[in-house]
Amino acid sequence: MKNGRDGNRFIFIVKSSLFRIVLAALLLFAFPAGARQNPDDADSDLTTKSLEELMKIEVDTVYGASRYEQKVTRAPASVSIVTAQDIRHYGYRTLADILSGLRDFYISNDRNYSYVGSRGFSRPGDYNTRYLLMVDGHRLNDSIYEQAAIGTDFPVDVDLIERVEVIRGPSSSLYGTNALLGVINVLTKQGGQVDGLELSGEAGTESTFKGRVTYGGYFEKRKANILISGTKHRSRGRDELFYPEFNSSDTNFGIVQKGDGDAHAQVFLNGAWGFLRLQGLFASREKDIPTAAWGTIFNQAGTRSVDDRGYMDFRFDRTCDSGLSLLARLYYDYYRYDGHYAFPGALNRDRAIGESRGVELKVSKVLLDRHRLVAGVEYTNYFRQDQINGDEYPHNEYLNDQRSTLQWAAYLQDEIMLLPGLILNLGVRFDHYGTFGDTASPRLALIYVPWEDTHVKLLYGEAFRAPSVYELYYSDGNVTSKANPGLQPEKIASSELVLEQYLAREMKLTASLFRNTIKNLIALRMDASDGLLVFRNVDKVENTGISMELEKRWDNGIRGRIAYTCQESENRTDGSGLAVSPRHLVKIHLQVPFLDERLMLSLEEQYVDSRQTIHGTAAAPYFLTNLTLSGRGWVPGLEGSVSLYNAFDERYGDPASQEHRQDTIEQDGRGMRVKLTCRF
Amino acid sequence: MPRQFAFKLAFSLTIAGIVLGFLFPFDVVHSEERAVSEYELKAAVLYKLLKFVEWPEGNRKRPYLTVGILGDDPFGDSLGILQNRTVGGRPVAVRRSHSIHALKHCDVLFVTRSESERVEGIVRTASSLNMLTVGDAAGFARRGIIINFYLQDQKLRFEINVEAAKRSGLSISSQVLKLGRVVQY
Numbered sequence: 001m002k003n004g005r006d007g008n009r010f011i012f013i014v015k016s017s018l019f020r021i022v023l024a025a026l027l028l029f030a031f032p033a034g035a036r037q038n039p040d041d042a043d044s045d046l047t048t049k050s051l052e053e054l055m056k057i058e059v060d061t062v063y064g065a066s067r068y069e070q071k072v073t074r075a076p077a078s079v080s081i082v083t084a085q086d087i088r089h090y091g092y093r094t095l096a097d098i099l100s101g102l103r104d105f106y107i108s109n110d111r112n113y114s115y116v117g118s119r120g121f122s123r124p125g126d127y128n129t130r131y132l133l134m135v136d137g138h139r140l141n142d143s144i145y146e147q148a149a150i151g152t153d154f155p156v157d158v159d160l161i162e163r164v165e166v167i168r169g170p171s172s173s174l175y176g177t178n179a180l181l182g183v184i185n186v187l188t189k190q191g192g193q194v195d196g197l198e199l200s201g202e203a204g205t206e207s208t209f210k211g212r213v214t215y216g217g218y219f220e221k222r223k224a225n226i227l228i229s230g231t232k233h234r235s236r237g238r239d240e241l242f243y244p245e246f247n248s249s250d251t252n253f254g255i256v257q258k259g260d261g262d263a264h265a266q267v268f269l270n271g272a273w274g275f276l277r278l279q280g281l282f283a284s285r286e287k288d289i290p291t292a293a294w295g296t297i298f299n300q301a302g303t304r305s306v307d308d309r310g311y312m313d314f315r316f317d318r319t320c321d322s323g324l325s326l327l328a329r330l331y332y333d334y335y336r337y338d339g340h341y342a343f344p345g346a347l348n349r350d351r352a353i354g355e356s357r358g359v360e361l362k363v364s365k366v367l368l369d370r371h372r373l374v375a376g377v378e379y380t381n382y383f384r385q386d387q388i389n390g391d392e393y394p395h396n397e398y399l400n401d402q403r404s405t406l407q408w409a410a411y412l413q414d415e416i417m418l419l420p421g422l423i424l425n426l427g428v429r430f431d432h433y434g435t436f437g438d439t440a441s442p443r444l445a446l447i448y449v450p451w452e453d454t455h456v457k458l459l460y461g462e463a464f465r466a467p468s469v470y471e472l473y474y475s476d477g478n479v480t481s482k483a484n485p486g487l488q489p490e491k492i493a494s495s496e497l498v499l500e501q502y503l504a505r506e507m508k509l510t511a512s513l514f515r516n517t518i519k520n521l522i523a524l525r526m527d528a529s530d531g532l533l534v535f536r537n538v539d540k541v542e543n544t545g546i547s548m549e550l551e552k553r554w555d556n557g558i559r560g561r562i563a564y565t566c567q568e569s570e571n572r573t574d575g576s577g578l579a580v581s582p583r584h585l586v587k588i589h590l591q592v593p594f595l596d597e598r599l600m601l602s603l604e605e606q607y608v609d610s611r612q613t614i615h616g617t618a619a620a621p622y623f624l625t626n627l628t629l630s631g632r633g634w635v636p637g638l639e640g641s642v643s644l645y646n647a648f649d650e651r652y653g654d655p656a657s658q659e660h661r662q663d664t665i666e667q668d669g670r671g672m673r674v675k676l677t678c679r680f
Numbered sequence: 681m682p683r684q685f686a687f688k689l690a691f692s693l694t695i696a697g698i699v700l701g702f703l704f705p706f707d708v709v710h711s712e713e714r715a716v717s718e719y720e721l722k723a724a725v726l727y728k729l730l731k732f733v734e735w736p737e738g739n740r741k742r743p744y745l746t747v748g749i750l751g752d753d754p755f756g757d758s759l760g761i762l763q764n765r766t767v768g769g770r771p772v773a774v775r776r777s778h779s780i781h782a783l784k785h786c787d788v789l790f791v792t793r794s795e796s797e798r799v800e801g802i803v804r805t806a807s808s809l810n811m812l813t814v815g816d817a818a819g820f821a822r823r824g825i826i827i828n829f830y831l832q833d834q835k836l837r838f839e840i841n842v843e844a845a846k847r848s849g850l851s852i853s854s855q856v857l858k859l860g861r862v863v864q865y
Contacts, residue, residue, distance in 0.1 A: 046716065046720065046721070046724035046761065047724055047727060047728075047761060047765075049724075050728070051725065051728045051729070051856070051859060052859065054721065054724055054725050054728065054836065055725070055835060055836055055837065055859065056835065057716050057721055057835065057836070058716075058835055325797060364797065365797075366797055366798045372797065417778065420778060
């Protein structure tokens with residue numbers, strides 16, 4: 001720690017100047033440039049035109065539709081939306097890329113999986129179990145580890161995403177387990193939106209290649225929408241990685257060669273016919289683990305993880321003449337994990353298979369003109385939850401645990417229009433689990449719209465996360481770890497005050513104050529009596545903070561967005577600070593169109609403050625700059641983009657979890673990607 | 681501790697911002713723009729369309745042609761375009777409400793997205809009152825709304841449900857039918 005003091009001072013200077021820059025930018029944003037225009041002039045222009053002429057005018061739809069979409073403004077939460085257009089313009093490659101650009105969110109990666117944190121809360125080694133991930137309302141968290149796959153293991157190609165809705169805060173009152181810190185709902189494209197055959201190819205640094213074939217169409221006569229898509233991706237990864245912790249003669253002086261490959265394949269089907277809809281997907285990903293995690297042999301090929309995910313979701317969705325809307329859903333989920341670990345003297349395989357099927361019924365109706373009621377029941381049979389662990393050579397079995405669980409839930413939500421402009425949203429959900437019993441999650445929200453451009457939301461919610469089968473029953477035959485079937489769910493209580501203000505037609509301010517208390521957090525601890533690792537309900541975390549976001553669109557088509565989050569977190573059990581909890585986060589986005597929007601230059605800046613590692617050291621703060629130049633409309637049916645990720649080659653590392661000897665895992669330097677898509 | 685100071689400052693600024701934003705609403709400032717906003721255009725097209733619609737005798741005797749906005753008004757100031765205008769000799773008036781009963785004397789009913797869940801009921805009431813229903817959400821025409829706006833390649837288009845117009849006792853000029861997409865249900 002020779003340079004500790006200087007380092008701290010430097011960080012402080014960076015931080016305070018950063019803070020000033022953010023404030024200055026916020027103030028600048030707040031004073032709209034440009035003269036006022038007499039609205040009558042524009043109006044008379046329009047009415048003098050004929051209907052035919054009016055139908056030739058292009059409109060600006062950036063806010064038009066989304067601004068008043070009931071879902072966002074009336075949602076009893078702070079919601080962010082990322083559209084297909086954003087994904088294309090910013091060159092996002094994975095769901096993790098999408099999330100890392102959002103206010104309050106930050107991502108880390110250990111060259112195996114990607115991990116999401118938000119508002120200063122993330123747990124090293126947590127497989128995103130405190131976030132509910134859904135595709136078109138279908139739960140994607142698996143039934144063994146409850147992992148939300150957001151990296152290359154996310155089973156839907158980002159090109160097929162129509163929009164991503166990120167709902168902050170607890171939502172268990174509607175969705176049940178995992179909806180503790182947020183809900184990420186990915187909505188996919190319909191066949192009619194693709195309308196034909198689409199081929200897409202991309203190539204990037206580290207020998208990364210991806211190809212996609214999609215066919216989509218809408219058949220007017222039969223009222224049928226069909227989309228079929230397949231994706232294949234392969235990346236060799238970094239040719240050489242250096243880990244100073246392993247810098248000795250018997251571990252190749254800390255250098256890993258060719259141990260970072262990533263390959264995945266995905267198929268996706270989305271069909272709708274009248275009121276019926278069938279969706280299915282299957283994806284498999286294989287990732288080499290180069291970090292010698294869990295004490296595997298350094299710089300030896302063979303340590304890798306394979307994740308397979310698939311589901312079928314069949315639904316009937318209709319709104320009847322009486323205004324009653326009905327959703328019935330039948331679903332089947334499949335998940336398989338196959339981990340290969342090359343240990344000295346043995347090849348260990350850690351496997352898990354989860355299968356489940358279930359049904360959901362949901363009705364919504366408006367009563368007495370002022371109540372919007374939503375009620376539903378859900379039943380899931382997790383009929384297969386197997387965990388198997390053993391050595392291949394020599395053969396040895398440590399764990400063969402086979403389980404099945406039943407779970408059912410009922411929920412009710414009422415949105416009451418108390419007065420014009422004052423909405424009360426009440427919701428509660430009751431969950432029953434075969435493992436630990438019952439739990440109830442309430443939510444209360446008051447939404448006040450004093451005038452059309454102002455939304456104030458006062459929110460309170462409680463949510464839970466059921467212990468996963470992995471946390472309940474995993475052990476390696478009591479060699480280093482043991483099971484704890486008595487685990488209880490984690491609970492969160494969260495309060496938030498949100499202001500959404502449209503300052504001018506082209507500008508929006510969002511500000512939010514939040515406070516979370518998370519109890520009964522499940523953490524891996526060592527049992528002093530036998531020295532074995534075991535999951536226990538131990539920690540209690542409190543965090544408080546603010547976040548602000550300002551969006552603006554200028555007259556010449558330039559769009560910008562700046563977001564700032566500041567928070568403080570504390571582990572109340574021992575008063576210590578929290579690992580991987582950046583105090584400040586800044587996100588800046590800027591889009592500049594050229595040549596009638598046929599060229600678009602998009603800039604993304606991310607600042608993540610220093611984060612404490614689990615060993616108490618600090619991962620340095622970093623600035624990331626991503627640039628994408630995209631073009632369309634030059635040749636009919638063809639579009640392309642060139643992206644530069646981490647343009648200034650910033651060296652930074654993400655805090656590592658317990659299974660690593662490394663304190664931080666170094667992240668990728670400058671990278672590039674070229675992408676071309678054509679439609680027939 | 682400067683760090684805590686920064687935190688506290690930011691914290692108090694946000695509270696102040698929220699309180700101020702609450703007390704003093706910012707003026708809606710129209711920045712100079714060449715592009716036409718979606719709802720300005722919708723308001724203009726709606727005004728043009730009214731000239732091609734014929735209401736039954738009873739409606740025509742009313743002193744005003746009243747346009748009702750049912751639900752969360754997406755137009756903002758854009759409806760100013762209808763001020764001091766006349767259609768078929770009648771001056772145009774605009775009313776807004778969340779209840780259809782408050783709008784039962786309207787000739788035109790603009791059904792906003794917020795009413796999406798109860799469109800069928802609204803359509804029944806509106807057709808018995810000889811109203812021209814207008815909407816701007818996907819699927820509204822199929823559900824009985826007479827004229828439904830949609831966007832295609834950033835240009836404004838509309839669908840017309842001819843059957844629904846007949847049920848409301850309205851006749852729509854064939855000139856308009858040619859410009860829109862006719863929906864049969």
